Amino acid sequence: MKIQMTNQGDVSVVELEGELDFHSSPELRSRLGELASKQAPKILIDLKKVGYMDSSGIATFVEAFQKTKRYHGRLILADLTPAVRGIFEIAKLESIFEIATDQDEAMNRFAGKN
């Protein structure tokens, strides 16, 4: 899995590419943990290029979400592929996470435009 991290203003943008499973999730967990330890105020995770995710991926996002919530940070997941959306639906996690259609919508939400 490729993990690319950039900053756009005060937003930490995490772009993922590949399959997120029990093998690849520990690295992502560690990278998101670094952001949380720096108390990154706004984290955008772009899932446009993630064609597969299992419960290890979900656990990684739940943990990151809980950590950011603790310091009043905000985490938005953007551009979920159908396979990834399917697992969120089965796990009924759409009500827990903030999910945006794409990066632009997520950025607008961070900027308070909608």
Place this chain on the structure above:
Amino acid sequence: MEKVFELESNAEILIDLRKDLRDLLRQAGWDGKSMDKIVLSVDEALTNVIRHAYAGVRGPIRMTFRDSEEKTEITIEDHGKKFDPTLVPEPKLPREEPGGLGVHLIRTIMDELIYDKNFLEGNRLRMIKRKPRK
């Protein structure tokens, strides 16, 4: 159609195995969405073997894929510590703590999840998905 995979409990095998499984499910006539879900169930079951039965230690896993007109059946056997996923309680959803969702995903997706208590050398789990009537 039947295919047997002799595997080693190592998380690195999962990505290639998913690819092989998608090919088999496609040949078995499953549509894309169903295929993704069945692959997810098998992945979760194998992850449980790697995490719980072998607890990170390398060990053999045998996976048998069987397909007929009525159903697709996947059997996973290992020689690790006993782990019966059918005894894992249903989680309260939505779950706000990490973990505990793998078995729930398998139960939701597959029609039958059978743990063979008579398999003494380790664990044998059968997962069955019945095909929609034509």
